[in-house]
Amino acid sequence: MSASVEQSPVWISATGCITAFGSAAETHAAMLAGQRALALQPVLGSAGGDPVPLALVPGRSLDETVPPNWIHALMPLAQSVPEAPWGTARFPVFITSSNFGVGSLYAFQQTKHAEHLCYGTPFATVEWMRQKFGWGANVAVLSHACVSAHLGLLLATRAFQTGWAERALVFSFDFVSPFVGGGFHALKILNHEFPAPYAARATGSIGLGDGAAFAVLEKTRPTPGEAFQLNAQSLYNEMHHFTANRADGAGFAACLDPVREFAGDRRVWVKGHGTGTLEAGRLEAETLARLFPGAPLVSWKGSIGHTLGSCGLVELALAAESLRTGKVPGTIGAAGPFFSDQVRTEPFAAGDYDAVLLTSNAFGGAHAACLLSHG
Amino acid sequence: MVERYLQVLRTDAPGLEDIATTRQRLAGAFPRNATRRMTQLGLLLGGVLQEITLRDDDVVVYCSVYAESRALEDFLVSFPSASPTLFQTSIHPSALQQVLISRQQSVREVFPHTGRSQLVAHALRAAVLNDAPRVILCGGEERGSWLLERGAASDDAFAFAAVLTREPADAMASVRLSLTDDEDGAFGLPEFFLALHQRQPIERDIAPGLHLSLSWT
Numbered sequence: 366m367s368a369s370v371e372q373s374p375v376w377i378s379a380t381g382c383i384t385a386f387g388s389a390a391e392t393h394a395a396m397l398a399g400q401r402a403l404a405l406q407p408v409l410g411s412a413g414g415d416p417v418p419l420a421l422v423p424g425r426s427l428d429e430t431v432p433p434n435w436i437h438a439l440m441p442l443a444q445s446v447p448e449a450p451w452g453t454a455r456f457p458v459f460i461t462s463s464n465f466g467v468g469s470l471y472a473f474q475q476t477k478h479a480e481h482l483c484y485g486t487p488f489a490t491v492e493w494m495r496q497k498f499g500w501g502a503n504v505a506v507l508s509h510a511c512v513s514a515h516l517g518l519l520l521a522t523r524a525f526q527t528g529w530a531e532r533a534l535v536f537s538f539d540f541v542s543p544f545v546g547g548g549f550h551a552l553k554i555l556n557h558e559f560p561a562p563y564a565a566r567a568t569g570s571i572g573l574g575d576g577a578a579f580a581v582l583e584k585t586r587p588t589p590g591e592a593f594q595l596n597a598q599s600l601y602n603e604m605h606h607f608t609a610n611r612a613d614g615a616g617f618a619a620c621l622d623p624v625r626e627f628a629g630d631r632r633v634w635v636k637g638h639g640t641g642t643l644e645a646g647r648l649e650a651e652t653l654a655r656l657f658p659g660a661p662l663v664s665w666k667g668s669i670g671h672t673l674g675s676c677g678l679v680e681l682a683l684a685a686e687s688l689r690t691g692k693v694p695g696t697i698g699a700a701g702p703f704f705s706d707q708v709r710t711e712p713f714a715a716g717d718y719d720a721v722l723l724t725s726n727a728f729g730g731a732h733a734a735c736l737l738s739h740g
Numbered sequence: 741m742v743e744r745y746l747q748v749l750r751t752d753a754p755g756l757e758d759i760a761t762t763r764q765r766l767a768g769a770f771p772r773n774a775t776r777r778m779t780q781l782g783l784l785l786g787g788v789l790q791e792i793t794l795r796d797d798d799v800v801v802y803c804s805v806y807a808e809s810r811a812l813e814d815f816l817v818s819f820p821s822a823s824p825t826l827f828q829t830s831i832h833p834s835a836l837q838q839v840l841i842s843r844q845q846s847v848r849e850v851f852p853h854t855g856r857s858q859l860v861a862h863a864l865r866a867a868v869l870n871d872a873p874r875v876i877l878c879g880g881e882e883r884g885s886w887l888l889e890r891g892a893a894s895d896d897a898f899a900f901a902a903v904l905t906r907e908p909a910d911a912m913a914s915v916r917l918s919l920t921d922d923e924d925g926a927f928g929l930p931e932f933f934l935a936l937h938q939r940q941p942i943e944r945d946i947a948p949g950l951h952l953s954l955s956w957t
Contacts, residue, residue: 409820453923454949463831467812470892474816485892487832488805488856501923503948505862506855508832516851523869527742529919529949547819548827600849604840607828616846728828729837731850 370623371598375522376740378532378587379447382578382682383438384669385420389578393686396668396694397712403559403572403670403698408550409543412475417555418572419541420670425575427543429472431480433490435540436497439577443498446534446579452501455531457524459517460538461507463674466490468542511638512600512725513537514677515733518580519598525584537675538577545673546573552608560641560671561699562664563650563708569643574670578678592740593685596720597627603730610648610730617652620732624722625656628736631719633657634693635707636684638726639664640671641698645726650704657722661709667698677725677733684721688739691715715739741918742868744875745911746954748903750788751937756883757897759783759810766790774842779808779829781882782838784899789878792901794845799872802836802879803853803863805929809884809893836878848872853879857926861947867904868917875904879929898933916953923948 385402386392395402402420407413410427421427422438452458466484473481484490491506507516514537521533539545549555549571558570586592603616610616635653639646639662653662665680672679687693695710715721720738727733754762759780766783767775769790775783781804794800808830815826828834833852840847851866853859867875878901884893904915925945935942935954942954 487854509852547822551822551824602847602850604846
């Protein structure tokens with residue numbers, strides 16, 4: 366197997382996110398304090414079902430509404446995106462999600478209220494959002510489960526290389542619904558246990574969280590102001606099994622190897638995928654320990670939950686906040702023994718490192734990784 | 741302007757064919773017993789990809805507006821005892837994963853697109869924005885049932901797969917994407933499929949700032 370790395374550096378001039386804790390700054394502070402937003406709730410909302418760990422944005426119910434109630438959380442985030450003629454020819458937008466408004470189809474099936482159908486397909490959801498946000502029609506829509514956000518970052522980066530973009534906006538979102546909760550519960554990985562990423566324990570479990578994020582990409586370093594550099598990006602798709610990875614971890618290595626080569630002697634810390642499942646967590650932790658020996662490894666999904674298709678960008682925004690403040694939250698909700706002795710549960714100083722490696726994984730053995738540094 | 745060359749094209753337009761007939765017709769495209777749980781879109785996609793030997797360093801760009809409508813319908817109906825199989829089968833880009841997993845074919849980069857009016861433009865843009873020697877551009881739809889009655893699924897079934905290269909030798913067609921200052925432009929997937937299926941030339945704005953020229957040799 367082989368993989369290559371996108372080495373064209375690109376600058377991130379602005380980024381932000383929302384989670385169940387609030388903004389990137391509020392989420393980062395809560396995670397530094399070791400807080401967990403996940404709480405046990407019925408998997409099907411008011412229809413009941415087993416209690417499972419969910420982290421919804423404040424004031425939002427799991428029950429679907431018309432229009433979808435998550436728009437109230439998304440609007441302030443969209444309004445915080447720096448102004449530009451987004452969605453016009455030279456200012457492309459890349460929207461990524463795993464679920465879009467599919468919860469509305471679940472609501473239609475349950476209630477037979479046709480109004481829900483207006484938000485049920487990806488294009489209908491994105492068109493509605495685009496008009497609410499005042500963006501033009503140049504909005505690409507990508508969906509590759511939990512690596513979706515990384516695809517938007519990579520394609521936005523490449524749009525600069527051909528001169529097809531002056532600036533680019535990547536916008537990712539996923540909000541929990543009974544549809545997705547019921548699906549993961551059926552797979553038995555969303556259960557009554559809280560996630561404990563990378564912990565070697567008897568039962569694997571994940572938690573699901575609301576999340577949305579954005580990043581504004583620029584070809585050259587913006588001045589004045591703070592910026593982050595996306596140094597390298599890598600993808601790899603095992604296509605071995607829908608819900609399992611190759612047993613030897615080769616898929617993880619195929620994605621990470623070229624990033625390691627690019628990183629060279631840089632001192633890195635790692636924000637891993639770390640959902641709380643056992644086999645994928647073990648393969649990920651062991652591969653990272655082998656390829657990046659000594660690099661501290663954290664996962665934040667034990668706190669904010671797995672924000673699915675938005676996780677790559679939500680966690681990038683939180684990593685940027687860590688670089689900005691100099692403090693990296695540890696892995697929350699987990700205690701040893703771990704699959705790797707590089708797992709950190711306590712906060713540590715970002716200043717001891719040159720860059721952060723951000724990884725995400727998805728159904729079908731999809732892998733994504735990128736290297737982020739403070740410009 | 742960026743130009744690529746279409747070396748291989750396969751299309752399938754089964755129209756109203758039901759999934760059982762599709763499964764029977766395309767059984768030879770898959771390993772034994774692999775088709776049992778495949779969706780119609782997965783079967784159609786596997787059929788058009790059958791004669792294309794994928795390589796690890798290929799980039800795959802996949803596009804579908806509605807994707808696995810039937811699996812989605814069945815998953816929704818399965819509540820409150822949600823089906824784990826239908827859940828994973830309903831997730832984009834399931835059809836492509838069904839095919840590549842059945843072939844145990846890993847690939848470097850996969851860019852699954854959805855959307856509607858600019859779907860073709862953005863899939864083509866992704867297909868040319870990389871340094872890979874080959875790009876597989878593929879996609880399709882399956883015909884929905886109760887979601888179709890509500891306007892939330894495709895009313896047609898089709899699939900296509902195209903191999904794009906940087907080298908013009910022996911090409912069937914050239915694909916040119918160029919920048920324009922026009923802020924209009926749209927091009928739907930069914931329309932694009934029809935042009936490929938019938939080997940029709942294309943000359944039009946397909947998204948804000950993007951113009952497509954498709955010329956057959």
